[in-house]
Amino acid sequence: xxxxxxxxxxxxxxxxxxxxxxxxxxxxxxxxxxxxxxxxxxxxxxxxxxxxxxxxxxxxxxxxxxxxxxxxxxxxxxxxxxxxxxxxxxxxxxxxxxxxxxxxxxxxxxxxxxxxxxxxxxxxxxxxxxxxxxxxxxxxxxxxxxxxxxxxxxxxxxxxxxxxxxxxxxxxxxxxxxxxxxxxxxxxxxxxxxxxxxxxxxxxxxxxxxxxxxxxxxxxxxxxxxxxxxxxxxxxxxxxxxxxxxxxxxxxxxxxxxxxxxxxxxxxxxxxxxxxxxxxxxxxxxxxxxxxxxxxxxxxxxxxxxxxxxxxxxxxxxxxxxxxxxxxxxxxxxxxxxxxxxxxxxxxxxxxxxxxxxxxxxxxxxxxxxxxxxxxxxxxxxxxxxxxxxxxxxxxxxxxxxxxxxxxxxxxxxxxxxxxxxxxxxxxxxxxxxxxxxxxxxxxxxxxxxxxxxxxxxxxxxxxxxxxxxxxxxxxxxxxxxxxxxxxxxxxxxxxxxxxxxxxxx
Amino acid sequence: xxxxxxxxxxxxxxxxxxxxxxxxxxxxxxxxxxxxxxxxxxxxxxxxxxxxxxxxxxxxxxxxxxxxxxxxxxxxxxxxxxxxxxxxxxxxxxxxxxxxxxxxxxxxxxxxxxxxxxxxxxxxxxxxxxxxxxxxxxxxxxxxxxxxxxxxxxxxxxxxxxxxxxxxxxxxxxxxxxxxxxxxxxxxxxxxxxxxxxxxxxxxxxxxxxxxxxxxxxxxxxxxxxxxxxxxxxxxxxxxxxxxxxxxxxxxxxxxxxxxxxxxxxxxxxxxxxxxxxxxxxxxxxxxxxxxxxxxxxxxxxxxxxxxxxxxxxxxxxxxxxxxxxx
Numbered sequence: 001x002x003x004x005x006x007x008x009x010x011x012x013x014x015x016x017x018x019x020x021x022x023x024x025x026x027x028x029x030x031x032x033x034x035x036x037x038x039x040x041x042x043x044x045x046x047x048x049x050x051x052x053x054x055x056x057x058x059x060x061x062x063x064x065x066x067x068x069x070x071x072x073x074x075x076x077x078x079x080x081x082x083x084x085x086x087x088x089x090x091x092x093x094x095x096x097x098x099x100x101x102x103x104x105x106x107x108x109x110x111x112x113x114x115x116x117x118x119x120x121x122x123x124x125x126x127x128x129x130x131x132x133x134x135x136x137x138x139x140x141x142x143x144x145x146x147x148x149x150x151x152x153x154x155x156x157x158x159x160x161x162x163x164x165x166x167x168x169x170x171x172x173x174x175x176x177x178x179x180x181x182x183x184x185x186x187x188x189x190x191x192x193x194x195x196x197x198x199x200x201x202x203x204x205x206x207x208x209x210x211x212x213x214x215x216x217x218x219x220x221x222x223x224x225x226x227x228x229x230x231x232x233x234x235x236x237x238x239x240x241x242x243x244x245x246x247x248x249x250x251x252x253x254x255x256x257x258x259x260x261x262x263x264x265x266x267x268x269x270x271x272x273x274x275x276x277x278x279x280x281x282x283x284x285x286x287x288x289x290x291x292x293x294x295x296x297x298x299x300x301x302x303x304x305x306x307x308x309x310x311x312x313x314x315x316x317x318x319x320x321x322x323x324x325x326x327x328x329x330x331x332x333x334x335x336x337x338x339x340x341x342x343x344x345x346x347x348x349x350x351x352x353x354x355x356x357x358x359x360x361x362x363x364x365x366x367x368x369x370x371x372x373x374x375x376x377x378x379x380x381x382x383x384x385x386x387x388x389x390x391x392x393x394x395x396x397x398x399x400x401x402x403x404x405x406x407x408x409x410x411x412x413x414x415x416x417x418x419x420x421x422x423x424x425x426x427x428x429x430x431x432x433x434x435x436x437x438x439x440x441x442x443x444x445x446x447x448x449x450x451x452x453x454x455x456x457x458x459x460x461x462x463x464x465x466x467x468x469x470x471x472x473x474x475x476x477x478x479x480x481x482x483x484x485x486x487x488x489x490x491x492x493x494x495x496x497x498x499x500x501x502x503x504x505x506x
Numbered sequence: 507x508x509x510x511x512x513x514x515x516x517x518x519x520x521x522x523x524x525x526x527x528x529x530x531x532x533x534x535x536x537x538x539x540x541x542x543x544x545x546x547x548x549x550x551x552x553x554x555x556x557x558x559x560x561x562x563x564x565x566x567x568x569x570x571x572x573x574x575x576x577x578x579x580x581x582x583x584x585x586x587x588x589x590x591x592x593x594x595x596x597x598x599x600x601x602x603x604x605x606x607x608x609x610x611x612x613x614x615x616x617x618x619x620x621x622x623x624x625x626x627x628x629x630x631x632x633x634x635x636x637x638x639x640x641x642x643x644x645x646x647x648x649x650x651x652x653x654x655x656x657x658x659x660x661x662x663x664x665x666x667x668x669x670x671x672x673x674x675x676x677x678x679x680x681x682x683x684x685x686x687x688x689x690x691x692x693x694x695x696x697x698x699x700x701x702x703x704x705x706x707x708x709x710x711x712x713x714x715x716x717x718x719x720x721x722x723x724x725x726x727x728x729x730x731x732x733x734x735x736x737x738x739x740x741x742x743x744x745x746x747x748x749x750x751x752x753x754x755x756x757x758x759x760x761x762x763x764x765x766x767x768x769x770x771x772x773x774x775x776x777x778x779x780x781x782x783x784x785x786x787x788x789x790x791x792x793x794x795x796x797x798x799x800x801x802x803x804x805x806x807x808x809x810x811x812x813x814x815x816x817x818x819x820x821x822x823x824x825x826x827x828x829x830x831x832x833x
Contacts, residue, residue: 044580047560051560051564134729137704138704138707138708139708141705141708141709141710142705142710182583182584182585182670183670184669184670184671184694184695184697185670185694185695186671187617187670187671187672196584196588196591196622199583199584199587199588200582200583200584200588322700322723330550334556334557334560337554337557337799338557338560338561340795340798340799342723342799342800343700343723407580407581407582408579448695451694451695452693452694452695452696452710455665455691455692455693455694456665456693456710456711
């Protein structure tokens with residue numbers, strides 16, 4: 001395996017491969033930063049262009065894109081409260097408050113370094129997990145996916161700190177929206193009102209664009225002024241502080257990376273679960289959980305480390321079984337097939353050089369994109385100083401074009417508009433928006449996996465308690481549900497004598 | 507010189523009119539295409555349909571009489587029905603064509619009527635090939651043959667993993683098990699063939715029915731085991747075929763990939779597109795790619811395609827009557 005690892009590395013050390021890797025990285029950064037575009041669009045656009053390239057160059061280009069997208073996505077999440085892609089939504093929670101406090105540099109610096117380290121840890125973990133890939137993919141069936149989705153929904157509680165009831169309402173609405181469309185199990189069409197566009201459900205990316213970019217820009221435009229409090233408040237010098245913060249909080253990075261690796265290797269779960277699980281767990285184990293959501297730097301580090309670590313391990317189900325972990329991996333699967341590589345267990349044996357070349361490209365892109373992102377932090381942070389009346393229309397237009405670009409339908413733009421109004425109303429009425437995102441992402445899969453589990457077990461719920469991984473997941477759900485009330489009870493019974501460090505200003 | 511009679515005038519008008527029509531037709535043929543052509547793919551990027559279309563784009567462009575781009579357009583949703591419906595309602599000008607999943611689209615039409623589309627009215631440009639189906643079980647499964655499945659189904663329904671209603675996979679599973687006398691139950695909702703084959707290997711269900719092309723890679727890696735092939739003569743040594751199973755009609759259960767245009771497409775445009783499709787499918791680059799990837803990319807003429815569709819419709823229609831809403 002070591003030989004293949006080195007062969008893969010050497011195959012990238014040519015001018016042509018490095019050039020295409022860099023091109024992919026720049027494209028990934030740009031597409032990641034523009035809400036709605038993301039890695040899927042970038043790879044879909046590149047797919048026909050790779051036809052004339054040799055497989056290693058095509059993979060270097062793809063790896064460059066995939067490795068850089070999360071960094072691009074974190075920039076818009078931090079500066080504009082608008083995640084470039086769905087997994088970056090968790091970064092908004094603390095990244096945007098930091099930008100509002102004039103600490104955009106600190107947040108982007110931390111995002112860049114945690115991205116890079118997460119990517120590196122993800123690659124090393126991938127090496128460890130690869131020999132077990134077959135067992136891992138075959139261990140997760142519908143009961144495990146269902147419980148994993150429930151664990152994700154439990155995170156609604158974390159995403160709604162202090163607004164539990166409103167969070168649950170938002171999560172419930174999100175679940176209802178997630179059930180719109182053609183049910184793949186029963187074949188019934190639900191709540192589409194005869195609109196064919198809704199047959200395939202409410203499309204996630206246009207909905208997210210509306211909910212975040214649209215709503216945030218309406219809010220900003222109505223409020224006027226600038227995002228950051230004052231010009232003097234944008235402290236770009238905090239960039240190195242941001243880099244150092246990641247190293248200071250190494251358990252958070254490590255935890256996030258490991259969560260990303262495991263979740264990424266499970267087909268069909270995706271980056272949103274990885275980033276929210278990492279964020280949620282960091283809040284749970286923190287000594288000062290109340291500071292999250294108000295600009296705690298760990299709230300940026302935790303999801304960003306998980307997102308990039310997930311990218312490496314998501315290659316396992318894609319390559320080993322031809323099962324893409326998400327839309328981006330589905331397009332990547334197409335690129336593999338176009339270049340004569342047939343995804344499946346044999347690919348792990350027949351195309352080792354290409355696979356490891358890709359992993360190297362992905363890792364290099366994670367690290368270099370972080371560096372490139374840092375180079376542009378200064379001009380990018382100035383976005384927070386632009387007058388809202390000028391910034392909002394521009395961002396809104398770009399975001400809605402991104403929405404249209406997903407599959408070139410005007411319905412996407414209308415959907416974004418509807419969700420923008422919904423998001424703005426929720427913001428005005430003080431309802432958290434993230435529970436809707438979590439429910440939208442997990443809802444359809446949750447229902448499908450429950451149906452499948454019931455078909456497998458002839459309707460018996462005992463299946464959730466007779467499989468090892470299910471038992472672990474049930475314990476995790478119970479733990480996540482009980483930890484917060486348990487801590488509150490302990491806090492009440494045994495009041496601390498040592499005061500918490502002073503909370504950061506919100 | 508005699509003055510022209512009324513008959514002469516009518517004859518001249520007839521010839522002139524015909525010449526004008528031919529001229530227009532010929533002119534049309536030389537004018538098409540004048541802009542980019544959308545090649546609609548009814549599924550998300552990355553699957554078999556997507557790869558097959560994308561590999562064809564460049565060679566197909568070369569065989570058009572005028573330089574035009576053919577742009578892939580993925581319109582995913584409703585098991586491919588969304589794209590087919592969109593194509594059906596598009597203008598018949600040749601600038602929108604689509605690959606259609608058969609028999610999935612036939613099943614959807616039977617389930618939902620012709621409100622979305624009517625396959626009988628579409629213009630068919632050719633077929634990109636057909637994949638025969640078969641049955642697979644997990645590599646460690648105690649089931650060794652179709653006889654074992656029949657025996658098991660006498661004790662309880664045999665569970666087959668599959669995709670959702672209206673899909674080719676589900677229709678193939680239900681019809682083949684009915685033909686073979688296997689009492690079956692579907693665990694539906696998997697997103698694609700790879701996913702439901704792995705699900706069968708994992709033990710979510712007892713077996714899976716899908717195209718042999720999709721099975722090959724997993725079978726070679728000993729994740730699954732193929733126990734039946736729905737070919738007249740099995741291409742896999744030691745695996746029972748439709749003839750050996752005593753059900754020659756199992757051959758009808760296969761994945762077709764015909765290419766369609768909206769109803770009422772003018773003949774000269776149809777000829778341009780079907781010729782380009784045929785030549786692209788026979789071009790050395792595509793043939794080589796298909797061989798390397800074990801893909802069944804072959805060319806069938808529009809007439810052969812229409813005939814194959816009629817046969818599929820009759821076959822599915824028969825089983826719809828037999829099985830009712832189960833299908």
